[in-house]
Amino acid sequence: MASDKANACLICTGRQPIHPITRLYRYAGFIEWDTGFSQMRTIPSPEVHFGSPGQTPGHLRDILAEQITAVPAGGTINWVTYYFRDLRLAKALIQAHKRGVRVTLTLEGRPRIPYANDAVIALLSGPDGLGEALRIVTLPGVPSPATKSWKPQLHEKLYCFSHPEPVAFIGSFNPSGNGPGDDPDIIREIGDQDCGYNALIGLKDPVLVEKLTEHARRLHQSPPGLFYRFTTDTSSDIHGTDTDIYFWPRTGAHPVVQFLCKIGSGARVRIAASHIRMESAVDIMAGLARQGVALEILAESTLRRVTPRVEQRLASAGIRFRRIQPSGSLPMHLKFVLIEEGDRVWSIFGSFNWTKPSFWLDHEIAAISSNPVIFESLARCWDMLKNESN
Numbered sequence: 472m473a474s475d476k477a478n479a480c481l482i483c484t485g486r487q488p489i490h491p492i493t494r495l496y497r498y499a500g501f502i503e504w505d506t507g508f509s510q511m512r513t514i515p516s517p518e519v520h521f522g523s524p525g526q527t528p529g530h531l532r533d534i535l536a537e538q539i540t541a542v543p544a545g546g547t548i549n550w551v552t553y554y555f556r557d558l559r560l561a562k563a564l565i566q567a568h569k570r571g572v573r574v575t576l577t578l579e580g581r582p583r584i585p586y587a588n589d590a591v592i593a594l595l596s597g598p599d600g601l602g603e604a605l606r607i608v609t610l611p612g613v614p615s616p617a618t619k620s621w622k623p624q625l626h627e628k629l630y631c632f633s634h635p636e637p638v639a640f641i642g643s644f645n646p647s648g649n650g651p652g653d654d655p656d657i658i659r660e661i662g663d664q665d666c667g668y669n670a671l672i673g674l675k676d677p678v679l680v681e682k683l684t685e686h687a688r689r690l691h692q693s694p695p696g697l698f699y700r701f702t703t704d705t706s707s708d709i710h711g712t713d714t715d716i717y718f719w720p721r722t723g724a725h726p727v728v729q730f731l732c733k734i735g736s737g738a739r740v741r742i743a744a745s746h747i748r749m750e751s752a753v754d755i756m757a758g759l760a761r762q763g764v765a766l767e768i769l770a771e772s773t774l775r776r777v778t779p780r781v782e783q784r785l786a787s788a789g790i791r792f793r794r795i796q797p798s799g800s801l802p803m804h805l806k807f808v809l810i811e812e813g814d815r816v817w818s819i820f821g822s823f824n825w826t827k828p829s830f831w832l833d834h835e836i837a838a839i840s841s842n843p844v845i846f847e848s849l850a851r852c853w854d855m856l857k858n859e860s861n
Contacts (some may be wrong), residue, residue, distance in 0.1 A: 514712055515636065518673030519848035522644065522665070523855070524797050529665045531644045532557055535630060539563045542634045544571030549631040549687035551577045553624065553822075554587055554647035554661065561591045568601050575691040576601060579625040580609040584660055587647070608694045610834075623720065623832040628822045630671070631684040637675065639683040641716075641821055641836050643745065643804045644669035662802030668795070668856070669804045672820055672838070672845060676711040683709065683716065695834070714840035719823065725830060727808070727819055728755055730839055736763030738812040741853055743805040745771045746824035747781045757788035767791040769856050771803045795859045803856070807849050818846045 522531040540563065542548055548567060555561070555578050568574045576595065578588060595605045610623040630640040648658070648665035674680060686707075708726075709716035717726040732755070734740065740759060747753070747770060760766050768785060770777040772794045785792045795803040808819035821837035823829050840846070 515675035516844055517675055517842060518638070518640075518671075519845055520671045520673070521848075521852055522667065522669040524666060524668075524801055525855075529648070529650070531669055531671055532560060532646050532648070532665060534671060535640075535646065536560060536563055538630070538632045538638070538640075539567050542567055542572050542632055545573075546633040547573045547631070547684070548633075549575045549629075549684050549691070551625065551627045551629040551687050551690055552645045553579045553626050553628065554582055554645045554664075555591045556587055556649045556653075556657070557646035558591060558594060558649055560646050561594050565595070565600060568604055574601060574604045575606070575688055576604060577606045577608055577625070577687065577691045577694070580607040581622075582624065584657055587657055587661070590649075606691045606694060608690070610695065621832055623834065624828070625690075626822050626829065626833040627836050629683060629687055629836060631680065631687055637677065637680045637684075638673045639680045640671045640673045641683070641838060642670040642672050643806045643820075643822065644671050662800075662804070664802060664804060667797065667802035667804055670807065670820065670849075670852070674711075674714065674838070676714060679709055679711040679714060679716060682707075686718070690834075713842045714838050714845075717837050717839070719829070719835040719837075720832060726839065727823065727837055730817075730819070731755065731759060731808075731810075734759065734764055734810060734812055737765075738810065739765045740767070740811075741809040742766070742768045743770075743803075743807050743853060743856060744768060744777065744825055745802070745804045745806055746776045746826050746829070748776070748778055748826045749830060750784075752825040752830075753781055753784045753788075756785060756790060760788045760790050768793070769803075769853070770794050772796045772800075773802075793857070795856055797859050803859075805852070805856070809846065809849055809853060815841070816843065816846045817841050818849050820845070820849065 520531060520534050527533075536559070539548060539560070548564065564574055564576060578592070580588070580592075582588060592607060595601045608625050610625065612622045628642060628645050632638050644664065647661055648663060674683070707718065731740070742756070747768075756766060756768070768790060770782070770792065777794070782792055782794075797803065806821060806823060810817045810819070817839060819837060819839050821835065823835045823837045829835055
């Protein structure tokens with residue numbers, strides 16, 4: 472089975488058939504035709520990478536390491552991430568900085584395990600570190616009732632590179648492992664993300680890469696304050712050829728919820744979720760089932776991330792719900808949605824969770840895409856995940 476898992480999680484690029492979604496795409500030549508045939512331009516195909524128990528441990532961190540090494544002097548690396556505990560990757564960023572790569576790293580300073588990033592922060596902020604290229608962000612708390620603690624966090628996972636070709640990776644993976652001899656207490660809390668289920672989607676649409684890089688640099692230059700959610704920056708969505716990017720926090724409606732609410736009866740929706748704790752999110756899912764949407768959910772096995780009450784409510788709504796239980800108690804950290812309606816397909820992916828902090832407080836990224844390469848890759852991953860479900 473291990474070889475099957477590995478095959479199911481291989482990078483998906485290369486030749487694809489012409490696909491009738493909004494526009495016609497020929498991915499073999501990376502050519503796009505508008506429906507009006509008024510213009511033609513090259514669209515590089517996205518990369519889709521998965522980490523899983525069937526892959527070599529550290530597969531996704533190795534992808535990032537290779538990208539760092541490939542950026543020459545004068546190039547750029549712009550990262551935003553939540554957990555960063557991988558000292559080898561931190562040293563690779565330092566080496567890139569020393570050879571003349573323009574690096575920015577914006578890192579959450581107070582994650583759920585408050586001391587988790589401390590070793591990397593000490594290395595990167597030291598005399599031979601990144602200097603001003605490192606920005607540690609501790610977001611101010613939102614005014615809350617005496618019995619509540621509303622503390623936003625920088626939960627984005629964004630890795631932008633200028634070379635060997637411009638690419639912006641988003642997804643569920645942050646480099647939270649530190650190889651052999653890692654701290655067992657931390658791994659027990661957050662899971663071994665180097666061996667569990669994760670994804671990085673490398674977007675290459677020039678519009679998306681440019682704007683995501685600008686977003687990373689803006690967070691580095693001007694860390695968000697208490698009233699950031701009320702500024703225009705918080706709702707500066709990005710619209711690419713076949714993929715739209717959304718940021719949180721935001722004062723308007725939740726784009727993923729809005730999109731799902733437009734799905735008609737008879738559609739098929741598949742949700743892979745590492746966290747579902749929000750009652751109103753369950754209401755949304757149950758509502759889709761009531762209106763005739765065929766809804767399936769593959770969820771993380773731990774009861775803290777997906778509660779028994781959530782599971783009971785979803786099952787009561789007639790939703791097919793399964794927990795992913797890989798060997799060795801490895802985490803299922805994937806966060807994506809697959810939608811099929813008639814001959815149209817979409818995928819939704821990013822850092823977002825189905826929780827109150829993710830909906831209302833944290834800084835998140837999500838993409839809604841009609842790109843067939845991404846959809847087909849995530850669909851294959853879904854099929855592989857079902858073999859791990861209880």
